[in-house]
Amino acid sequence: MSGELPLSGLRVADFSWFGAGPIAGLMLRTLGAEVIRVESQARMDGLRMTQPVPPGKEGSPNVSGYFNNYNAGKLSFTLDLSRPEARQVALDLLARSDVMIENYTPRVVQNWGLTYDEVVKVRPDIIYAQMPMQGSWGPHRDFLGFGAVIAPVAGYSHLSGWPDRLPSSMGVNYPDYVINPGHAVVAILAALRYRARTGNGQHIELAQVESVAATLGPFLLEYTVNDSVPERSGNRVAWACPHGAYRCQDGLPLPVAATLRMAASASPPPQLEDRWLAIAITNDAQWEGLLDVMGRPAWAQDERFTTFLGRKRHEDELDTHIEAWTSTLNAEEAMRQLQARGVPAGVVQSARDVLDHDEHLRERGFYQYINHAETGRSAYDGPGFRMSGAPFALGGPAPLIGEHNDYVLREVLNYSDERIAELLIGQVIY
Amino acid sequence: MTANPSPPAALEGLRVLDLTGLPGQYAGKLLADLGADVIRIEPPAGSPARNRPPFAGDVPGPNTSLAFWYWNTSKRSICLDIATEDGRALLRRLLPRFDVLIHTYSEAEVMSLGLSHAELAALHAGIITCSITPFGEWGPHAGWQADDMVVSAMSGLMTLAGYPDRAPVMPPGEQAAICGSIQAASAILAALFARDRSGAGQHIEVSQQEAMSITQETAMQTWDMRGELRRRTGNQKLLPGFGTYACADGYVYSMIGVGGFGSPLPVLFEWMNEKGMAGDLMQPEWQTALSGMDLRQLTALLTQPDKLAEMMTRLAHIEELIAAFYAAHTKEELYVVGQNRRLLIGPLNNARDIRNNEQFNTRGWWQEVEHPEQGRSYTYPGPPYRHAQTPWRIHRRPPLLGEHTLDVLEGELGLTREQTAMLMGAGVI
Numbered sequence: 041m042s043g044e045l046p047l048s049g050l051r052v053a054d055f056s057w058f059g060a061g062p063i064a065g066l067m068l069r070t071l072g073a074e075v076i077r078v079e080s081q082a083r084m085d086g087l088r089m090t091q092p093v094p095p096g097k098e099g100s101p102n103v104s105g106y107f108n109n110y111n112a113g114k115l116s117f118t119l120d121l122s123r124p125e126a127r128q129v130a131l132d133l134l135a136r137s138d139v140m141i142e143n144y145t146p147r148v149v150q151n152w153g154l155t156y157d158e159v160v161k162v163r164p165d166i167i168y169a170q171m172p173m174q175g176s177w178g179p180h181r182d183f184l185g186f187g188a189v190i191a192p193v194a195g196y197s198h199l200s201g202w203p204d205r206l207p208s209s210m211g212v213n214y215p216d217y218v219i220n221p222g223h224a225v226v227a228i229l230a231a232l233r234y235r236a237r238t239g240n241g242q243h244i245e246l247a248q249v250e251s252v253a254a255t256l257g258p259f260l261l262e263y264t265v266n267d268s269v270p271e272r273s274g275n276r277v278a279w280a281c282p283h284g285a286y287r288c289q290d291g292l293p294l295p296v297a298a299t300l301r302m303a304a305s306a307s308p309p310p311q312l313e314d315r316w317l318a319i320a321i322t323n324d325a326q327w328e329g330l331l332d333v334m335g336r337p338a339w340a341q342d343e344r345f346t347t348f349l350g351r352k353r354h355e356d357e358l359d360t361h362i363e364a365w366t367s368t369l370n371a372e373e374a375m376r377q378l379q380a381r382g383v384p385a386g387v388v389q390s391a392r393d394v395l396d397h398d399e400h401l402r403e404r405g406f407y408q409y410i411n412h413a414e415t416g417r418s419a420y421d422g423p424g425f426r427m428s429g430a431p432f433a434l435g436g437p438a439p440l441i442g443e444h445n446d447y448v449l450r451e452v453l454n455y456s457d458e459r460i461a462e463l464l465i466g467q468v469i470y
Numbered sequence: 471m472t473a474n475p476s477p478p479a480a481l482e483g484l485r486v487l488d489l490t491g492l493p494g495q496y497a498g499k500l501l502a503d504l505g506a507d508v509i510r511i512e513p514p515a516g517s518p519a520r521n522r523p524p525f526a527g528d529v530p531g532p533n534t535s536l537a538f539w540y541w542n543t544s545k546r547s548i549c550l551d552i553a554t555e556d557g558r559a560l561l562r563r564l565l566p567r568f569d570v571l572i573h574t575y576s577e578a579e580v581m582s583l584g585l586s587h588a589e590l591a592a593l594h595a596g597i598i599t600c601s602i603t604p605f606g607e608w609g610p611h612a613g614w615q616a617d618d619m620v621v622s623a624m625s626g627l628m629t630l631a632g633y634p635d636r637a638p639v640m641p642p643g644e645q646a647a648i649c650g651s652i653q654a655a656s657a658i659l660a661a662l663f664a665r666d667r668s669g670a671g672q673h674i675e676v677s678q679q680e681a682m683s684i685t686q687e688t689a690m691q692t693w694d695m696r697g698e699l700r701r702r703t704g705n706q707k708l709l710p711g712f713g714t715y716a717c718a719d720g721y722v723y724s725m726i727g728v729g730g731f732g733s734p735l736p737v738l739f740e741w742m743n744e745k746g747m748a749g750d751l752m753q754p755e756w757q758t759a760l761s762g763m764d765l766r767q768l769t770a771l772l773t774q775p776d777k778l779a780e781m782m783t784r785l786a787h788i789e790e791l792i793a794a795f796y797a798a799h800t801k802e803e804l805y806v807v808g809q810n811r812r813l814l815i816g817p818l819n820n821a822r823d824i825r826n827n828e829q830f831n832t833r834g835w836w837q838e839v840e841h842p843e844q845g846r847s848y849t850y851p852g853p854p855y856r857h858a859q860t861p862w863r864i865h866r867r868p869p870l871l872g873e874h875t876l877d878v879l880e881g882e883l884g885l886t887r888e889q890t891a892m893l894m895g896a897g898v899i
Binding site for chain 2: 044045046047067071086089090091092093094095098105106108109174175177178179180181183184186188189190191192193194195196197198199200201202205206207208209210211212213214216217218219222223224225226227229230231232233234236238240242243244245246247249250251253254255256257258259260261262263264265266268269270271272273274275277278279280283284285286287294295297313316317318319320322326379382383384385386387388389390391392393394395396398399400401403404406407415418419421422424425426427428429430
């Protein structure tokens with residue numbers, strides 16, 4: 041292990057907010073870049089003010105688990121870009137940066153006077169990555185977004201859920217967390233490689249709806265090639281059967297919300313968590329393994345179930361038989377028995393499971409527990425990959441808002457005491 | 471006619487051996503569409519990825535899987551059975567000419583095939599290897615069997631999707647494979663950057679479970695910080711105007727009434743009024759129904775389901791009128807007219823809607839890709855990102871099975887036609 045992270049020595053000016061932009065910055069930080077999160081109390085990142093927050097710590101901009109998890113190891117520099125004096129500070133920072141990231145609607149960087157054409161004058165080889173929802177041009181360029189609208193517009197929501205119900209979506213703003221930030225990082229790293237060979241920086245535009253639609257390629261080809269419009273199919277797929285999530289014995293009591301726990305009198309009887317096991321049979325060997333674990337039930341000898349096509353034709357009935365079996369079982373125990381016979385099976389794990397009960401994730405040290413000045417010791421997602429040449433670790437806790445103003449003003453920008461005082465008094469650094 | 475010189479590609483000169491099965495093939499596509507020479511090594515019967523439905527023209531065959539088409543644009547294909555001694559010998563001869571090798575083998579398979587980083591680095595110190603597997607190479611669940619749904623279940627994502635009265639529902643389109651592939655491509659490019667400095671390659675391990683678990687949003691931290699569990703809520707409406715609605719030709723998602731997220735409810739009421747569908751919503755009592763609601767209040771309300779339910783009951787009148795208004799209009803009208811009023815409304819687009827989307831079409835997103843052996847082109851989905859100097863592009867249509875076997879083995883390794891014929895006869899290629 042060389043001790044030097046892949047991107048050490050690179051500086052990223054991260055002007056983005058909410059999910060997709062900051063997570064791109066997080067990935068670059070984890071790879072070793074110095075990432076300066078440029079933010080402002082005058083236009084606070086909404087994630088700094090949202091749940092989850094440790095009970096009793098509400099109100100601080102530094103305690104949101106949502107924000108902290110996705111900004112680990114960055115430096116925070118507060119700059120109120122609505123102030124005219126802020127532009128020169130931003131340009132001075134960009135002149136000393138290799139990469140810029142932003143994810144606003146296009147007019148925002150125009151208002152700031154920080155478009156690519158302007159930034160490239162102070163830093164000719166900058167990699168300037170823009171991540172507007174709809175792109176920086178086109179008839180819908182100013183449409184409003186956020187992850188909640190990107191998934192429907194780009195096609196995920198229509199395909200999510202049961203055929204006989206309203207689309208159910210994925211329960212989270214899914215594209216914000218890996219798809220869009222991950223694509224941005226691939227684009228930025230490819231541009232850095234090109235710069236290393238030619239000396240040329242460039243502008244990158246990642247329109248988030250395009251980036252998401254690009255991950256639904258097979259569905260889109262189904263329409264453009266076959267003139268067929270794919271629909272949602274629940275947990276079923278054309279190439280496997282049985283294929284679903286099956287109810288098991290109930291699990292632990294569901295926790296009572298922290299707000300209710302604090303109200304002493306209310307103590308309803310605890311509801312038990314429903315438990316489900318995902319089982320995916322993709323070939324005859326796995327089917328035989330399933331039957332072995334089930335104890336070779338009589339119904340399965342029926343010729344309707346002996347072939348894949350037969351099982352597929354009678355899938356509803358098959359699912360009923362399987363769930364009658366799983367419903368008497370502990371989900372984890374059934375999973376272990378099936379996996380021991382080579383049958384693809386996995387518990388539908390909750391956050392409690394992945395953090396506290398998944399022995400595999402624990403042994404691999406996936407979740408990172410980091411001390412933070414205001415939240416105390418908190419869990420962070422580990423990196424999405426492991427490199428033999430670098431430690432499997434985040435760059436540190438999330439920054440407090442403005443925590444690194446002094447470092448940025450003095451060490452990065454080399455501003456004089458007078459200049460710094462002027463910016464502070466004028467609340468440009470805010 | 472002089473041909474326009476094509477613009478440079480960001481990853482010009484990068485060479486990748488792609489030994490992935492179904493999950494993991496997107497990593498190679500990401501590199502190939504940016505200009506890397508990615509060669510897919512397939513067993514003589516073809517990669518199992520070629521069997522994935524649906525098929526072009528609904529005709530099943532080794533060269534018609536639309537999923538294979540999509541995940542393998544810009545790549546080349548050689549048939550090489552690395553389960554044979556000759557196949558492995560040829561792979562070892564190819565290796566020094568490449569920068570990266572990506573595979574989806576389990577640790578046991580890696581050992582039996584001689585694909586460990588240590589063995590390959592002995593032949594080529596600069597090689598970057600990358601494995602993409604459901605649970606990673608080590609740990610109690612290494613080697614466990616999983617398809618995409620099983621990984622989604624174990625990642626913590628699936629528990630958040632679906633209706634409370636039914637089973638959790640998997641994400642569409644094999645997302646664990648996509649998450650794993652994107653993480654892999656990021657790490658590969660970072661490792662190349664490190665190699666430029668040190669000269670040394672390295673090994674990258676991607677667990678799809680880990681790669682996908684990052685998409686749980688706040689569920690993990692909500693348990694860690696508050697001891698609360700986020701669960702699937704289906705289409706539960708949070709507030710009037712906030713949720714999924716049926717419209718005349720499908721569904722729209724509407725997020726109105728939260729300060730900082732577009733226009734407030736009275737702007738929607740005004741539009742409804744113009745269409746004669748506002749009922750009494752222009753009365754002051756309804757106009758101010760949600761004023762003051764912001765993201766902070768809303769997220770606080772989410773932990774108080776009783777209070778939220780009470781609000782929905784009190785505001786049921788608004789909800790009924792909004793639902794009736796949406797039901798009377800098309801998703802396109804609600805989207806375009808709504809957005810022009812800064813109302814946060816998005817259609818639940820299907821594949822046809824995306825193909826016809828004005829923004830995608832104006833921006834020239836779709837790509838016509840020639841399939842010369844069929845004498846026609848097909849319309850492919852376009853770029854995830856656009857580099858101004860080194861544009862993403864589909865450099866060639868997905869390869870036919872073994873299309874480049876002879877080019878590579880004869881052209882690069884110098885095998886004679888006699889030798890390739892013998893290898894073909896022996897079932898190696």
